[in-house]
Structures are given as structure tokens and as C-alpha cells.
Amino acid sequence: MAINTIALVGAGYMGGGIAQVFAIAGHPVILADADAELTKRNLARLIAEAKDWEGRGLFLPGQAALVEKHLSAAPSIEEAVADADYIQEAVPEKPEIKDAVLRRIEAAARPDAIIASNTSTLPIGGLAKSLNKADRFLGVHFSNPSPFIPGVEVILHAGTDESLVPEVEELVRSTGKLTARLSDSPGFVLNRLQYALLKEAISIVDDGVASAEDVDIITRTTFGFRLPFFGPFAIADMAGLDIYLDCFKTFEDNFGERFATPEGLKKLVAEGHLGTKSGGGFVIPAGDTTDLVAYRNTAYARLQQLLAELGEAPGVK
Known part of the structure; x- marks a missing residue:
């Protein structure tokens, strides 16, 4: 199948940024959040934000218009995902919330839709247990702020249908992002490395070797x-x-x-x-x-x- 229409479930700063990225690439994106009013507010914020960024030179000329053209708000999760080819979940990083949302998504989505989670640390295989048809589920992890961070983790769990992956990678690359294909593991690559660095940085401060400010200076310079x-x-x-x-x-x-x-x-x-x-x-x-x-x-x-x-x-x- 060719991925065209996208549903983005969870339209806050993380999910909204992903929606902007897909919209700028020319994909119709339907937003859904906890309720219809919140979704509408997030839609208005994303359009205003895109105009502000274009005005400051952070977006290219014309990209704000693409965001406004391609983003729309659905009254509910069910209506957002009903006809989507690809559904990106970006709700809070709590297993019980993701479980409930993923179940709602699968119940309302087409059987051939691809469902992806933007989780940053939760194992994809664990989230897959929320679904009856987990072969069309995988992790697609953008980093915040999504419009400006170029790397995206594509994570397969043991039951992911691998034939879907090139299509998902192509979709992500159509936005100008770079993809890395990973096996399932808590924290994947980005956060496993990031948290290992933070743990050692805290240990250095706790050991009295340097202050937090000095550790940050050395790290970034x-x-x-x-x-x-x-x-x-x-x-x-x-x-x-x-x-x-x-x-x-x-x-x-x-x-x-x-x-x-x-x-x-x-x-x-x-x-x-x-x-x-x-x-x-x-x-x-x-x-x-x-x-x-x-x-x-x-x-x-x-x-x-x-x-x-x-x-x-x-x-x-």
C-alpha cells in the first residue's frame, strides 16, 4: 500500500511537531487528542507556531501554508483513524494510557492500516500486547522538537511484519529525516545512550569531581x-x-x-x-x-x- 493519509493521535508538543513534519512533506494529517476542543486548540497552535517559525526563518517560505493546508482536526480518535493509511500514536509515556489508546485505535482503524508508537523508552513488544493484530505495529520515534531534529528511530518488535518497514522508512524519509532501523530494547538507542551519559554525569557530581555546570561545559565543548x-x-x-x-x-x-x-x-x-x-x-x-x-x-x-x-x-x- 502507498501511505498517504496520516492520523496523529496525541497533538501536544511532541505529536503536534510530528504532524507539522508530515504536513510540510505534503501528507494530509488528521489530528486527534483527548477531546474535540483540545484537538482544535492544538490545531490552531500548530498553525500559529508554523507562521511564527517561518517569520523567524526557522521554516522555509511556504512551509507554514503547507501546515495550514494539510492539518485538520477530528472530533474523536475513532474518526481520525477510520480512513488513515498510517497512524502515529504520541500520547503520554505511561503504559496504561498507551494501552487504552492503542486499543481504541485498532478497533476503529482499517485492518491494513499501519500503527506506530512514538514511545521513547517503552519496549515495542510490550505495547504490541495491546493489539490483536500486532504484525502491523512498530515504533517510529521522533525526537523533540520534531521539526528540527533530523534522526528517527524505527523499531521492530518480534512480531512486526518486516515487509512494512521499507514503506514506513520511505514515509519518514519523505520528510527529510534520517532513519535508523533498530531491534526492540528498552530505551532503544537514543535514550539508552542519553541516560547512560546522564547517569555518569550525576555520578561525577556526586563524587565531587566537578559541578553540574562544569560537567555541562566540558560535555558540550x-x-x-x-x-x-x-x-x-x-x-x-x-x-x-x-x-x-x-x-x-x-x-x-x-x-x-x-x-x-x-x-x-x-x-x-x-x-x-x-x-x-x-x-x-x-x-x-x-x-x-x-x-x-x-x-x-x-x-x-x-x-x-x-x-x-x-x-x-x-x-x-
């Missing part, structure tokens, strides 16, 4: 400065996996199992894969890195220029 351009595997490949192995030994000697050296890293180094300098690494092959280094230096310099132009984030120490 050192390794965090690289992350818009390179993920952790690419960063390690460029630095040298043998160096990472040595550093993990220091961590393991001082922090024990909490920082035990990963087996995957040990294996690569033992096989002679040291990153870009020799043997290749996790994601980058060995070879001439002249162009890669030139890109890296340009990227970091441009980011520094952008930050200087924007100035400090208001209200953040």
Missing part, C-alpha cells in the same frame, strides 16, 4: 562538540582503537566492572583493527584520511562560528 558530525564509533576509529583500549584499562583499574573494557573493542584490536591508521575500525576503513580531516576541521570551525553568532543559551549557566 569537547566530545559533545564532535557529535553533530561523528558518532562514538567514528570518533574512536579516528582516535585509534588501541588508544581506547589503553584508556579503558585505566578506567577498569579504577572503577571496576562499571567501566570494564568492552569485548568488541578487545576483539578488534587483537585482530589488528586499530581504526583509520591501521586495519580499519568500527565504521571507518583504514586509508588516507586527508579529506576526512579537512571535513572535520571545517565542520568544527563552522560550528564554533555558529555558536559565536547565536551566543549563550538563555538561562543556562
